[in-house]
Amino acid sequence: MEHTASRPTAAQPGQAPMQSQTGALVIVTILFFMWGLLTSLNDVLIPHLKSLYTLSYTQAMLVQFCFFGAYALVSLPAGALIRRIGYQRGAVTGLLIAASGCALFYPAAQNGYALFLFAFFVLASGITILQVAANPFVTVLGPARTASSRLTLTQAFNALGTTVGPALGGVLILSAAALGADQLAALPAAEQAAYRAREAAAVQGPYLALAGALALLAVLFALARLPRVSHDDGSAPAAGEQGSAWQYRHLVLGAVAIFLYVGGEVSIGSFLVNFLGEAHIAGLSHADAAQYVSLYWGGALVGRFIGFAVMRHVSPGKTLAVSSLGAIALVLVAVFAEGSVAMWAILAVGLCNSIMFPTIFSMALHGLGRHTGQGSGILCMAIVGGAIVPFIQGGVADAAGLQPSFLVPAACYLFILFYGVKYATLHRQGVAA
Structure with missing residues (x-):
């Protein structure tokens, strides 16, 4: 992460x-x-x-x-x-x-x-x-x-x-x-x-x-x-940079998007072994299913390189919107289909996840100026979504069944779709939300 x-x-x-x-x-x-x-x-x-x-x-x-x-x-x-x-x-x-x-x-x-x-x-x-x-x-x-190349290298090794x-x-x-x-x-x-x-x-x-x-x-x-390593935090605020990071609406919405993205990504990964073990999905043992979980996370690794090339020509907001729309479609297939179709659909969500975190992060910090440090801290705190969303999906799985519970991360991606579309519009208008 x-x-x-x-x-x-x-x-x-x-x-x-x-x-x-x-x-x-x-x-x-x-x-x-x-x-x-x-x-x-x-x-x-x-x-x-x-x-x-x-x-x-x-x-x-x-x-x-x-x-x-x-x-x-x-x-x-x-x-x-x-x-x-x-x-x-x-x-x-x-x-x-x-x-x-x-x-x-x-x-x-x-x-x-x-x-x-x-x-x-x-x-x-x-x-x-x-x-x-x-x-x-x-x-x-x-x-x-x-x-930037060193950051890309280290993040690739994280993936x-x-x-x-x-x-x-x-x-x-x-x-x-x-x-x-x-x-x-x-x-x-x-x-x-x-x-x-x-x-x-x-x-x-x-x-x-x-x-x-x-x-x-x-x-x-x-x-x-x-x-x-030192941080220069003693500079005087420039004109128009009073207040705090919380005054930037696109940062607040970005924090919600980070919360839901991390929550959705972690939640899907948390349930994958049990999902692939369902008789009507793949009927895999836990040990065999774990090997396929690596494909879910491996998709994020491959997708980063694809996303890097795509975003040289397509705006971050549009790329985020398309990725989240793809994730929603794949999760819905996993919820309503069976067998190998459902299995490969949920695994392919990892590919859609690949560019979401860095894209949301950079969009949310855009134009914050001297409040960038505070904004970064707010976004990092939003990673707590990885604690909350899986817990919610667990409750839905106990009440309604494991397969329908994946509608919870689908709802998370729906908000990310909204954020990507909204950012793309504001980007064209040259307005900081």
């Missing part, structure tokens, strides 16, 4: 040599990959924990509620922490907290669902701090003229992480066939306990390995020679 920071400036004195910057860029790129992988692994763990603890869909979506809720609770404290200790130490702190969250999965496997939820929150808190701290380094690790995560989790965590609630209930109590212990233990090894990898990255980041 991308997270955009305001443009920093690097202090020229003591600038790290080019070789050191290249090494630092490699480390930062690995960070982008890691938090993409960790975020998409939730899509594998949700059906695993749902089966393990016989949860309802609403209860299972508490995973995303705790994970993305950290964005709302930790983003502002993370900014204050980084202003106090600096970007490099902030990144190290985020890595160590994320490593602690991964390590908590070991005792959680022996102590139940509540500790799993706490572990998800700790992990996401570390990722939030890490994102706030690491993004500015990308723009200063090299010449200013190539900053690569989200693509690899479900496939890796499917192999390491979902390798054994999960028992249904009725099958589990039919077992004697002793066998039920043994089954739960065995399935819970499948999480321990992979997340301990991830904890070790994050701790190692923290050490490497602490030892790396990085240029200093």
